[in-house]
Amino acid sequence: METQARGGYNGKILRVNLSSNVISEETIDELFCRKYLGGAGFIIYLLWKELRPGTNPLSHDNKLVLALGPLTGIPLPGSGRNCIGAKSPLTEGITKSEVGGFWGAELKRAGYDAVIVEGKADKPVYLWIHDGEVSIRDASILWGRNTKETQQSIRTELGDNRIQVAMIGPGGENLVRYACIMNGLYDAAGRGGLGAVMGSKNLKALAVRGRKAPTIVERTPVKELREWLLANMQLVQAFHEFGTGAAMRGFEATGNLPIRNFRDGLFPGVKMIDAQAIKDTIRVGMDACFGCPVRCKKKVQVSEPYPVDPAYGGPEYETLAALGSNCGIDDLKAIAKGNELCGAYSLDTISVGNVIAFAMECFENGLLSVKDTNSIEARFGNAEAMLKLIELIARREGIGDLLAEGTYRAAQKIGKGAAEFAMQVKGLEAGLHEPRSKPGLGLGFMVNPHGADHCCNLHDNLYVVEGQMKELRALGILEPVPVEDISPRKVALFKLIQLNRIVFDSLVLCQFLPYSLEQLADVTAAVTGWDTGVMEQLKVAERILTMARLFNIREGFTAADDMLPQRFFQPKTDGVLADKPLDPTKLEKAKSYYYAMMGWDTSTGIPTPEKLEELDIT
């Protein structure tokens, strides 16, 4: 394929088949890189092209794809991440999840831009990727171990403490449908059950080490953007000082905080569990991802009533709300312990918190009893119950085996109206933000290809106040769009930001960093040598999102799957949203207009043949 771009940028892909033990390398050309960027774009393209329809996500036919972007590993804050995707065991649609830490930057230095894992090993193995060399190694002695033990064991075995490890704990091994993949001990590729896919392949870990610096065509703009961020650290000051979760008290006041399975509106205990409380009590330090001055990652330590190991970092906002307010729990130490357990077992804290809240509401409503729950009194506010349930889920013991299936499947099995308590879209448990407080988030939950992802929150709540309008105006949004708005103006804004976020996920960069669309395009141009711009990047995102849609349609998804749990159309029991349910008619209209703006049929949500041709999707 002749490329039209001048940089000569391309990508090197490592493909490992665990059934045949064949290891191979492929090069993707520059035009392809430009059309899909990397990360989420590469993953969605690959899964669309290579997976057979109807593939069982936990079979050897599924593929696990770990991908970097053109900016990965460069000296720029936010560049250490990677994206991971597969067909989801939770949604049976496409899923992808971004993850921080150091693994992404290390893989780049090892000489690869993506790893595709196919097939299934006969027995537990791990991959060892270092400076262009790749081996499949026995992991029998690692199987069953938690992540901390796994990481240390691999480093010891290979004799290098700087090896970066992406891995699963028992949650992934036991095919918990929302098991995550851990990059080291702080950072999770959390959503959609990627850890179960890894477990189903008998793949315990991917260990990487490399020394090859990424190519950068023009270094000055990278340096300037880094310096811009350093000169504007006030933009990320809250993250720097508290990490995530500093705004939780405000969330409770505005109704954005999910409380007791998204049912309630008041939770005075929020002040016991937010990032301020953590700083004042159990925090012992802050840590950072690769090359990042923000240092938003908490480390917490607890000695009693149970030890919490600071090696596992500390709970992020989503975890605080998931295991805390959404379970009615205001015991910070218990939440910290739950966070540690999820990290050790490789479980997605968001799904875990939702699943436990679901179980608690079922229990309180008599749909589950102590006979079902291994005698656990699974009531809202019972911190001990929450911790016990995590253990059972990770091991798939008793009630844990049911709950390991996720809220959607568990509700089907319980029956008796339990589905009403399953706060999920397409099978993915909802991120810990409240669509009733911002309907644009509701739209995001509805139309996001892999369900009610917590990242959808970033599609709605940015840029709605005057202080954030400067960039938006240059994009044609001349006036602030109120948070409660769900008119076509909001849909247009939503689409713009959603596309922008796909750009972040494909480059692959941390979404917490306040880079503008223009800064993203300019730094991409500098690194790759492409004459790229904002509009090109947004069109790339449109291509990627449309391809994800095609994947799901091929798996049988329809517009009816772009729906919200009924609870969001009912008022909260108390608090500021007690009389403010979402309006289903307005949401359906917004969805239809979103389809129109994407070039999809306004009723079915199926991309039109013309749109596919325009986007060069074949």
Added chain:
Amino acid sequence: METQARGGYNGKILRVNLSSNVISEETIDELFCRKYLGGAGFIIYLLWKELRPGTNPLSHDNKLVLALGPLTGIPLPGSGRNCIGAKSPLTEGITKSEVGGFWGAELKRAGYDAVIVEGKADKPVYLWIHDGEVSIRDASILWGRNTKETQQSIRTELGDNRIQVAMIGPGGENLVRYACIMNGLYDAAGRGGLGAVMGSKNLKALAVRGRKAPTIVERTPVKELREWLLANMQLVQAFHEFGTGAAMRGFEATGNLPIRNFRDGLFPGVKMIDAQAIKDTIRVGMDACFGCPVRCKKKVQVSEPYPVDPAYGGPEYETLAALGSNCGIDDLKAIAKGNELCGAYSLDTISVGNVIAFAMECFENGLLSVKDTNSIEARFGNAEAMLKLIELIARREGIGDLLAEGTYRAAQKIGKGAAEFAMQVKGLEAGLHEPRSKPGLGLGFMVNPHGADHCCNLHDNLYVVEGQMKELRALGILEPVPVEDISPRKVALFKLIQLNRIVFDSLVLCQFLPYSLEQLADVTAAVTGWDTGVMEQLKVAERILTMARLFNIREGFTAADDMLPQRFFQPKTDGVLADKPLDPTKLEKAKSYYYAMMGWDTSTGIPTPEKLEELDIT
């Protein structure tokens, strides 16, 4: 209305009612300016808001709007222009036309950004606008005079030879439906019959003089863009050396040159009438619009067989093809004389050439005879006939009265299949480029709000070769789109360029200058102080184009009016397009996808309510 922009930019509007003699001033606020820019945007907004549906274009109810843009009159090549619009006597839909020269820059210096002329004077008048003072003056002695006499008479009367005059000659006075408005003697606001609207108001001229320099928030970027152009004059070298029409021999070779009413494909005489031939024979100099180093305006002089006054400049490409090849005429002196007559009488050379070619084809096919034509042998190639017909049209004498109605109405009156020879869309005669050689131009002719405008040519033939791809790639068009392509990829490119051209027309800048979208946005930001960008400007253009659509729909236009003359679906008689007619099915598909991309109903072309809400059109 609270504005969100920081520059404080606004606009001052002069409103003159010729029925009541009321002269008033209005200020438009910054947010409005940002949402519509100026020029075409302001005109279309105003006509949409203020004209009653069904207004007779030649009645006192029509309004003539002359508008500048935020860049008018700044020290930047291409900034001296203005836009003029009204309900068209030719199409009975919206029309607007851009015009060069010095009048626009002078109006800015006189303190205004737009002039709205309403009502109808009892007797001939002209407006005198100077440094914020405005008067309605008697023009009885000017009525019936040609433009040169009119301009000189006004300058003498007011005692200032630097007064700039926009005016009509007898063509406008006699309500020829395609009379133009002349800015001085070279530059015509040609299309759609704006001169007839002026004539119908008994308005002979608008004379302006001013000394107030335009406000520029930040001068350096303006200076830098000017210097960029001066350093890249090779981009406009052909215009500089030849003016327009240097490519005519190539046009004949590729089939783009209209020959004998768009019927034929071969015209060896092209070498006698192109810009090279002009340079070699009758050219006596080149001239420029306000502040422009390109100097693309030819001056020609002829002494026999008839004098051609160099004061009227010389024929542009459209005129050379309209009065030349499209009438089968290769007599350059006759074409130059025809150009002079059209300038003197204020007739649109494009419509004139089409109307005469139409008459010639009717004559040759027996639909008109010498009994109808004041004894003129109106055959293709008869230069004398062409010149006589221009005289008759301007005075509406004999056959001239019929032809002054334009091809659409004349064909209706003649009947007997004459409509087949009327090369018009929506009533506007086609610009002199051949859609069969580039179907994107066909789409442009179809969907352009005011019909088959020659400027549609700029929507298609740019950016299709590698050398022009740099900017396009940054906009997401990664690979060249072949000129013969009419797939969704072409439609997407067409929409992008069409919107870009609306930005040019609203800023108001000369479309011949090779400013990129980014340069346009940056210089707008510098002049106004707005934090604007390419995407904002394209959204503004979408708003403007959608509003023009609404205007036409209100007047009864439907998707069926977005059609091409049948001739374009038939092969040419000879030449390279002898076996290459346009495919009507492909064009209809392209039209439907264009509607989809614009957010209009794909069948009816009616903008969806959601799109209107998104664009804030109320």
